[in-house]
Structures are given as C-alpha cells and as structure tokens.
Amino acid sequence: MTQPALHDLGVAQLATELRERRVSAVEVAQHFLARAKNHQHLGAFVALNEDATLAQARAADAQLAAGTGGPLAGLPIAHKDIFVTRDFPSTAGSKMLAGYQSPFDATVVARLAQAGCVTLGKLNCDEFAMGSANENSAVAPVGFDAPAPVRNPWDTTRIPGGSSGGSAVAVAARLAPAVTGTDTGGSIRQPASFCGITGIKPTYGRASRYGMIAFASSLDQAGPMARSAEDCALLLSALCGPDPDRDSTSLDMPAEDYSRSLNDPLDGLRIGIPAEFFGEGLAPDVRAAVDGALKEYEKLGAKLVPISLPRTELSIPVYYIIAPAEASSNLSRFDGVKFGHRAKDYGDLLDMYKKTRAEGFGDEVKRRIMIGAYVLSHGYYDAYYLQAQKIRRMIADDFQSAFKECDLIAGPVAPTVAWKLGEHGSDPLADYLADIFTLPASLAGLPGMSVPAGFGEGGMPVGLQLIGNYFSEARLLNAAHRLQQATDFHLRSPL
Ligand code: GLN
Numbered sequence: 475m476t477q478p479a480l481h482d483l484g485v486a487q488l489a490t491e492l493r494e495r496r497v498s499a500v501e502v503a504q505h506f507l508a509r510a511k512n513h514q515h516l517g518a519f520v521a522l523n524e525d526a527t528l529a530q531a532r533a534a535d536a537q538l539a540a541g542t543g544g545p546l547a548g549l550p551i552a553h554k555d556i557f558v559t560r561d562f563p564s565t566a567g568s569k570m571l572a573g574y575q576s577p578f579d580a581t582v583v584a585r586l587a588q589a590g591c592v593t594l595g596k597l598n599c600d601e602f603a604m605g606s607a608n609e610n611s612a613v614a615p616v617g618f619d620a621p622a623p624v625r626n627p628w629d630t631t632r633i634p635g636g637s638s639g640g641s642a643v644a645v646a647a648r649l650a651p652a653v654t655g656t657d658t659g660g661s662i663r664q665p666a667s668f669c670g671i672t673g674i675k676p677t678y679g680r681a682s683r684y685g686m687i688a689f690a691s692s693l694d695q696a697g698p699m700a701r702s703a704e705d706c707a708l709l710l711s712a713l714c715g716p717d718p719d720r721d722s723t724s725l726d727m728p729a730e731d732y733s734r735s736l737n738d739p740l741d742g743l744r745i746g747i748p749a750e751f752f753g754e755g756l757a758p759d760v761r762a763a764v765d766g767a768l769k770e771y772e773k774l775g776a777k778l779v780p781i782s783l784p785r786t787e788l789s790i791p792v793y794y795i796i797a798p799a800e801a802s803s804n805l806s807r808f809d810g811v812k813f814g815h816r817a818k819d820y821g822d823l824l825d826m827y828k829k830t831r832a833e834g835f836g837d838e839v840k841r842r843i844m845i846g847a848y849v850l851s852h853g854y855y856d857a858y859y860l861q862a863q864k865i866r867r868m869i870a871d872d873f874q875s876a877f878k879e880c881d882l883i884a885g886p887v888a889p890t891v892a893w894k895l896g897e898h899g900s901d902p903l904a905d906y907l908a909d910i911f912t913l914p915a916s917l918a919g920l921p922g923m924s925v926p927a928g929f930g931e932g933g934m935p936v937g938l939q940l941i942g943n944y945f946s947e948a949r950l951l952n953a954a955h956r957l958q959q960a961t962d963f964h965l966r967s968p969l
Pocket of ligand 1: 604
C-alpha cells in the first residue's frame with residue numbers, strides 16, 4: 475500500500491508519525507512550505523518566514539529526540555493574521571498595520587507553541603475580522619503585489635467565507651493540517667462550512683483574547699479549524715485555559731482533555747431543531763444536506779426535538795449595532811501615534827489623526843466605525859445601543875429556555891453555499907444577512923461548531939451547525955466525531 479502524503483494526514487496521525495520519528499519536524503515543515511508556495515494562487519497566506527519556521531521545526535526535532543516534546547511536537551500550524559506573532563508580521567488584514575511587527579506572541583499562539591506546534595505562517599482574513607466573504611482584506615497575499623481575493627479551493631470563482639477565509643482555505647487545500655481562526659459573529663463556523671472543514675468556537679472566555687487584535691471584545695473568541703472533530707479536540711485542549719494576568723474575561727477554568735469523550739455514545743441525546751433556522755430563507759440544497767445529517771443522528775440514537783429561538787431574526791440588527799459599537803471604541807487606538815500607519819503629509823495633530831485613519835482603514839471598517847460612533851452617541855444610545863443590549867440578553871435567555879428541552883441544537887451554518895466572488899458587489903447588507911444563523915450563539919456567548927454535512931449547489935460543501943450550552947465543548951466535539959465516523963464528507967478533498 476502506498477503511504478498517504480504528509481498533507482493528507484490529520485493532526486492525530488501526523489503527531490504520531492512525528493513522535494515515533496518516522497518523519498522529522500523539519501521534513502514536515504519543508505513539505506508544507508513547498509505546498510504553500512505551489513498553491514499561492516488561492517491567496518490563503520499573507521506571510522511566510524521560512525527561516526523562522528525551520529528554526530521552530532529544528533527545536534521541535536530536538537525535543538522529540540530528547541522525548542520532551544509537547545503533545546503536538548512538530549505539528550505545523552498557521553494562524554489567522556488577527557493573532558499577533560513575534561516571528562511574522564501581524565496586519566489584521568489592514569493597511570493600518572502594514573509592516574507591524576509584534577514584540578510578543580498572542581496567548582493562543584504561545585500555548586500552541588508550548589504544545590509543540592511549528593508556525594508555518596499567517597493567513598488572510600477580512601480587515602479587523604469584519605466580513606463574511608474575505609473580500610475585505612487590504613493585504614496582498616504571498617506571491618501577489620496587490621490585495622487579491624482568497625479563493626475557495628472547491629471552486630476558485632467562489633468566496634471561501636469570512637472572516638477566517640484564509641484559515642479555512644489552508645485546511646481545505648491541505649496547506650496546513652490545522653489552523654487558528656476567530657469568531658465574533660460566525661467567522662470560524664461560516665468559512666469552515668463553505669470550505670468543507672470542521673471548526674469550533676468555544677464558550678466566550680474559554681480562550682484568551684490576549685494578542686488577538688480586537689474587533690468586538692464581548693464577542694471575539696478564538697478557536698481551531700481542522701479537518702475533523704478529533705483534530706479540533708486536540709488543538710482546543712492545547713489552546714484553551716485561563717489567562718488571568720492578561721485577559722480579565724478569560725474564564726477561571728482549566729482546559730479539558732477534549733479527546734477523552736469523543737467516542738461516547740449518543741443514545742438518548744436530545745437535539746433541538748429550531749424552527750426559525752429552517753424557514754423561507756434557507757436554500758433547498760443546504761436544507762437537504764442538513765436534513766441528511768440529522769437523519770444520521772437519529773440512526774446514532776439521538777432524538778430530534780422541535781424547539782424555538784424566537785428572536786433569531788433580531789440577532790442581525792442587534793449584532794450589527796453591538797459589534798460596530800465595540801469596534802469603534804477598539805479601533806480608536808489606531809491613530810498614527812503608537813503603532814502602524816501614519817500619514818506622511820499633515821498639518822496639526824488632528825489633521826494627522828484624520829489623514830492616518832482615512833488612509834489606513836478600508837470602507838467596511840470605516841462604515842462600522844461610523845455606525846458604532848452613531849449608536850453610542852448622546853441621544854441615540856438609548857434608542858439603539860441600549861435596546862440592542864436588552865435584546866441580546868433576551869436572545870441568551872431564549873437559548874436557556876431551549877436547553878431545558880434539548881442537550882444540543884442543530885441547524886444550518888449559513889442559508890446558502892459559498893457564493894461567487896463579487897456577487898454581493900458593494901452591498902454590505904447581503905453579507906450581513908448571510909450571518910443570520912451564526913449570530914445568535916455569538917451574542918449569547920455559547921460554543922458552536924461547523925461540521926461537514928454534505929454538498930449542495932455547484933458541488934459546494936455544506937456545514938451542519940451544532941450549538942451547545944456553556945462549557946459543552948466536549949459534548950459538541952463528541953457529537954461531531956460520531957457523525958464523522960458515520961460519514962466521509964470531512965475526508966473529501968477539493969484538490
Ligand atoms: N460576518 C460577521 C461580521 O462581519 C462576523 C465576523 C466575525 O465573526 N469576525 O461582523
């Protein structure tokens with residue numbers, strides 16, 4: 475039998491190959507670096523640094539030889555370019571941070587490095603993680619002279635989803651066995667769904683936000699994306715955990731070993747099916763794939779329970795008030811003084827601020843800053859921001875009512891499969907509306923994941939969304955893993 479290529483191995487398999495020293499970390503790193511270069515046209519990477527990667531790989535090999543390596547020693551990983559990294563530039567997809575070099579690693583990056591991961595490079599994303607299609611990046615991918623779209627490897631005329639588009643593409647095209655992403659309103663789940671991979675956003679506070687360039691602080695959460703739930707479990711165990719000195723919202727709960735319960739039986743598991751996730755806007759091809767996955771769950775012993783999340787529709791206006799409000803505050807730090815871009819020609823200080831921000835931010839970011847400043851302003855705060863906060867609480871309460879009747883919630887990740895590049899033109903609302911099924915769990919701070927569930931129109935992947943109650947990551951991964959043992963959608967490759 476021929477050996478599978480290194481890039482066809484999952485995280486668990488590759489970690490075993492490395493531990494048993496059938497392949498070295500340097501060989502693995504070289505293999506993936508070559509692959510990244512051969513697939514530059516997909517636009518997934520925005521930064522590579524071969525010397526740094528190989529130095530990390532040599533260090534991993536030394537640890538493996540000494541038997542001191544962490545559980546993921548030598549495993550290549552790539553990070554969404556929203557995490558700051560010492561060895562690679564960090565741009566958040568923005569001109570504002572062109573050339574910015576962080577003096578430290580984000581906690582998530584540091585934790586994965588401590589577990590032995592070797593960083594391959596940084597991955598394209600929407601500017602400051604604002605977007606649903608990865609069409610808002612202002613950074614040129616590796617091999618390009620100007621910003622270029624990230625392409626979905628299942629059909630390169632389509633978007634990969636966003637904002638963690640480069641992350642999803644890297645896994646789907648086998649340019650990395652695992653990557654990091656961030657999810658503020660769906661940015662792990664939606665691109666995972668559009669690219670046919672697995673991704674999990676843990677409970678808000680599970681992973682440290684230190685060194686994650688802030689978009690909307692009450693929503694931002696890091697998580698892993700990989701081919702399978704099994705792989706995500708290994709990464710999640712490594713990257714979670716309290717970070718009390720650096721992120722005051724990180725939870726005081728130790729990381730769990732998420733691999734332990736992957737094989738638990740699903741007998742009697744009550745899966746809630748929210749009526750509002752299966753209404754008019756859901757494309758029939760997506761519905762068919764989701765229904766297929768739900769049938770598999772019934773075969774595995776789960777019971778489907780009809781539930782209601784009555785404020786699902788309101789999650790769009792609520793999110794698009796709260797997220798911009800927080801963004802307008804977070805992005806005030808980019809003023810040309812402390813770091814990043816500064817306009818060349820300016821008069822006084824105010825003029826410097828204005829020119830710097832006019833030049834540095836892209837249209838979508840400016841739109842959000844304006845909306846955010848507006849909804850927070852005197853006279854509008856009560857009408858918009860405060861109202862949105864109240865409904866946010868009601869959305870969270872709706873989930874708690876639902877979890878009285880079920881253990882997990884399942885539905886589509888997005889109403890359609892990945893659309894064509896440029897299809898939404900300059901209509902931001904078309905992108906916002908496509909977030910309808912991911913926003914509710916984000917607003918409630920609940921863990922959610924996307925699991926490959928089949929294929930729809932144009933042969934494009936469809937993801938099943940699983941949402942759990944707070945701290946139920948192990949249960950989510952268990953449910954996803956059992957589905958993946960019964961199906962092979964997550965094993966199919968576009969290349
Ligand atoms: N599409 C959503 C937005 O543009 C979510 C982005 C995210 O999760 N980072 O805000």
